Amino acid sequence: MAQKKEAIHQDTKNRIFMTAAQLFATEGYDRVSIRQICEAVGVGKPTLYYYFKDKETLLHELINYSWSISEDLIEKYIENKSDYFEQIRGIIQARKIFAEKYPFFIRFFIMLNIMSVPENIRSALIQYTTNLFTELVRFLQNGQKLGHVAEETDIFILANTMVGTLNQLLMRHFFLDDKDAMSDENLSKLYQFWKNHLFQ
Amino acid sequence: MAQKKEAIHQDTKNRIFMTAAQLFATEGYDRVSIRQICEAVGVGKPTLYYYFKDKETLLHELINYSWSISEDLIEKYIENKSDYFEQIRGIIQARKIFAEKYPFFIRFFIMLNIMSVPENIRSALIQYTTNLFTELVRFLQNGQKLGHVAEETDIFILANTMVGTLNQLLMRHFFLDDKDAMSDENLSKLYQFWKNHLFQ
Amino acid sequence: MAQKKEAIHQDTKNRIFMTAAQLFATEGYDRVSIRQICEAVGVGKPTLYYYFKDKETLLHELINYSWSISEDLIEKYIENKSDYFEQIRGIIQARKIFAEKYPFFIRFFIMLNIMSVPENIRSALIQYTTNLFTELVRFLQNGQKLGHVAEETDIFILANTMVGTLNQLLMRHFFLDDKDAMSDENLSKLYQFWKNHLFQ
Amino acid sequence: MAQKKEAIHQDTKNRIFMTAAQLFATEGYDRVSIRQICEAVGVGKPTLYYYFKDKETLLHELINYSWSISEDLIEKYIENKSDYFEQIRGIIQARKIFAEKYPFFIRFFIMLNIMSVPENIRSALIQYTTNLFTELVRFLQNGQKLGHVAEETDIFILANTMVGTLNQLLMRHFFLDDKDAMSDENLSKLYQFWKNHLFQ
DNA sequence: CATGAATGAGCTTTCATTCAT
DNA sequence: CATGAATGAAAGCTCATTCAT
Structure with missing residues (x-):
């Protein structure tokens, strides 16, 4: 009972x-x-x-949940792989799956990055985002050691390029209703683009 | 009088x-x-x-004004230049000036791309954004003819990479309070990155 | 509880x-x-x-209620009677009772006939008024068959005379503060007047 | 100039x-x-x-003007006639002309009888209406002396019947959009009705 | 004689929130 | 665990009116 x-x-x-x-x-x-x-x-x-408790708490719990999904995906699609380029492909893949399986959450998540939200929520978000970004930077630094990223490449710029481009495509998908932006075909082109221009 | x-x-x-x-x-x-x-x-x-007339109209006029500033800057920093790489640098420069001189407007503008706004305002924004993107694509296609962009490079991905990265840096600047993101030094690194990785 | x-x-x-x-x-x-x-x-x-729901709905419900009271009175004072002249007296009586027991509502109701009210309310009112008038016309046509109304009398004019006179007395009562207008004595005179001049 | x-x-x-x-x-x-x-x-x-001076004054002047038109018509269609039944016809005629030539004013005037208006305007209106009613009563008393109105007829009820019926038809015309109500044909029937039932 | 600009007070309606049950 | 009923505060917007020019 x-x-x-x-x-x-x-x-x-x-x-x-x-x-x-x-x-x-x-x-x-x-x-x-x-x-x-x-x-x-x-x-x-x-x-x-x-x-x-109140509207704000509802938002907060929503963010936490949304975030936990995101972390699960990262673990599944990135951290589990051993091959470096598979991991790069995983970064793209994780975003795609997120967008497909939890469209509300990702939309919601993009929104939060910019929306005016209560301060404590904002700082939680910044924390999250910063952590994720730091992980990416570490991943790229490791790539540099492994020789996949050119010695002279600026890691900070590179990380921002990757994150920015993915966000851009998500925005096209969700806010301009450009459903091609996150298509398999397009993401595969993106992967090729990264392999050709950003890695070696 | x-x-x-x-x-x-x-x-x-x-x-x-x-x-x-x-x-x-x-x-x-x-x-x-x-x-x-x-x-x-x-x-x-x-x-x-x-x-x-009403709150919505105020927002609309604000967007139009903000947009006209943006267009002025584009003309000044991009269209007036003749050298291709000067124009690329102009793309970066225009964004920086916008961010420095009209911080409210750019913040405001980034926000609008994601914010929930009345439908007619949303469509005006989409129109604007799409036009600007189309111009960038044309610029890059021309670069391909001139040999500055590799034959096999995907123009759509390239355009999204450029726009996405700039937006990402702006977001860092405005929403994560990372004041280095749009610093001269960093933007100069960005330009070098683009020259090295995206153009030839 | x-x-x-x-x-x-x-x-x-x-x-x-x-x-x-x-x-x-x-x-x-x-x-x-x-x-x-x-x-x-x-x-x-x-x-x-x-x-x-809103102010308009409040008005609408008020009208419906007011109307239902009016219909109850009509049934009680007119439709229950069998004698023709008793029914005529009932028409007068019902108005009087309405005016005495529900002064707000009748005032309110008279007002509505003229006031500028939202369109949907206006049409409901017209519907009500028309129905009531039609019933009166039918009552008078029946009176003609029964020989209480002269063969050559114009029923439409007669109906308007009765309704108009009653409304006029109500207006005197409510808007000119002429408290005699709806007094028993006066209404009894009205009944005599109708018997003498309008019926036979 | x-x-x-x-x-x-x-x-x-x-x-x-x-x-x-x-x-x-x-x-x-x-x-x-x-x-x-x-x-x-x-x-x-x-x-x-x-x-x-203000909105109220505008209303007041409007009422005065409207009233003066009404008085002109009364003089033209009633007081000028010498024959008693011509004057009765004139009462009807004056209302009709008023309704035809100055539809706004009559609508406006009917409205004022009931509308909530500032107190000083209300009392002016009551004054006007009372005066007019008194004149009608005097006219009917005179008719009684002349033998056109039966000795036993209640003048007060008769006056209210006439005024009420005319108002009722005007209301049908203006507020129920019954354009027949004030047609020549119908008013001629009304005159006959009055001759048959109310006068002798 | 007419205008642009401004105001205080008020409008209808909705918000997030809470109480007792 | 859920409900009906209530609340103070605030929202966007409009009112009649007035000032200097």
């Missing part, structure tokens, strides 16, 4: 979670009201407040 | 304009209220509505 | 309802603000909006 | 006057804003305030 209750509990909380993610992603955090979320889920407002 | 009046008129409208730009840029369109703008400017709400 | 809650609910909604009716009747729909209603009732504005 | 100026003056004032009458009549006093009037006329708001 307790189990069933727990299950229901999880279900309702999850429905609020997912609905909020979707609404925030498509309309923007500020534009979505608690009422809107509750109506979409089909529960009363006090129910939402039972699960989440 | 009429001149003075006109001047005052322009002054008030301009003050509203600039204040709104600044507030929108730092807090986000939805988070800034009409009252906030008016209080910051020191006028009553009806005064704002005297100059701008 | 649930009963008590329900009672309170109904109470608040009802208090808003009645207060609004009264205010609309005395000051006019446009002149009465939501704030005014809420202050008079002693609740916050969101409470009003909890029960009524 | 002064003449021309005066002419222009009168013209602008008149345009404001007529436009306001039309707007008040169709939308209701409260629903029409000063801005709306000025935009419809094509002048600035201070211009309106130059001619009329």
Whole structure:
């Protein structure tokens, strides 16, 4: 019985979670009201407040969850590989899978990078982003040692080029509705481009 | 005398304009209220509505203005140059100047690309962005004819790489408060990187 | 316990309802603000909006209610009677009772016939009024068959005479503050007048 | 020159006057804003305030003007006639002409009888209406002396019947859009009805 | 005689949030 | 675990009116 209750509990909380993610992603955090979320889920407002302290907390939990997915993907598609170029391909692949499987979250995530969000959320985000970037830099420095990245290449610029280009394609995909931007064909061209121009 | 009046008129409208730009840029369109703008400017709400039909119109005019600045810079730093590599340097330079001279506007502009904004504003933005991207593609195709871009290089990927990297650095500058990202030194490294890796 | 809650609910909604009716009747729909209603009732504005979608809906519900009272009275004072002249007396009586028991509503109702109201409300009103008029016409046609109305009498004019006169007396009562207009004595004179001049 | 100026003056004032009458009549006093009037006329708001102290004064002047038209018609169609039944016909005729030639004013006038208007305007209206009613009563008392009205007929009820019926038809015409209500044919039936049922 | 610019007060409506049940 | 009912604060916007010119 307790189990069933727990299950229901999880279900309702999850429905609020997912609905909020979707609404925030498509309309923007500020534009979505608690009422809107509750109506979409089909529960009363006090129910939402039972699960989440306030709107900000809901956002925060959403970010954490979104982030954990992202980390899972990174581990699966990058850290598990041993070949260097496979890992590079993994960087691209992880983004693609994220975009395909969790479109709300990635949209939502891109948004957060720029959106005006409460300060504590902002700093959490910066922390996350910085960590990820640092990992990439380390990966590239290692590539330099291994001879895959030219000695004279500026690692900071290179890292920004990779991240920036991927973000750019995601933005085309999500905000300009350019569905080719993240197509397999295009990402394969991107990989070739990187192999030709950025690595050796 | 009429001149003075006109001047005052322009002054008030301009003050509203600039204040709104600044507030929108730092807090986000939805988070800034009409009252906030008016209080910051020191006028009553009806005064704002005297100059701008509604909040949305204010945003729209802000975008148009911001865009016209951007176009002026593009003309000045890119189209006026004759040497191909000078033009490439101009692309970087124009962004830097924009970021330095009109920080609110660029912040504001980056934000708009992702923010949830009214649909008609969104489509105007897409129009703008698409046009600019098309111009860049044309510029690179020409570079291919001139032999500055390798025959086998994918122009679409290249264009996205350039735009994406610049945006990435701007985001670091504005949203991660990484003031080095747009420093002269770093942009000069970027230019070298492009010369070495993307052009020939 | 649930009963008590329900009672309170109904109470608040009802208090808003009645207060609004009264205010609309005395000051006019446009002149009465939501704030005014809420202050008079002693609740916050969101409470009003909890029960009524918007000001227009409140008006609409008020009209429906007012109308349903009117129909109840018609049934009680007219349709239940069998004698033709008793029914005529009932027409007068129903108006009087309405005016006495629900002065706000009748004031309100007269007002609506002329006031500028939102279009959908206006058409509902026209519908109501037309239906009622049609019933009266049918009643008079029947009277002609029964020989109570002269063969050569124009039914349309007769119906308008009856309705118009009653409205005129109500207007005197409510808007010129002529409290005799709807007095028993006067209405009894009206009945005699109708018997003498309009029927046979 | 002064003449021309005066002419222009009168013209602008008149345009404001007529436009306001039309707007008040169709939308209701409260629903029409000063801005709306000025935009419809094509002048600035201070211009309106130059001619009329405030919105209330504009309404007041409108009522006075409307009233003077009404009195002119009464004189022309009633007081000039010598035959009693010609005068009765004149009562009907005057209303018809008023409705045809000055539709805005009559609409406007009907409205005022019920509308919520500032107190001083309300009392002026009551004054007007009462005077007119008194004149009608006197006319009917005189008819009684002349033998056109039966000895036992209640004059007060008779007067209300006449006024009420005419108002009712006007309301049908203007508010229910029943264009037959004030047609020549129908008014001629009304005259016959009155001759048959109310007079002798 | 007319205008552009400005204002204080007020409008209807919605927000995030909380209470008792 | 969920609900109906309520709230203070604030949103965007418009009102009638006035000033200097």
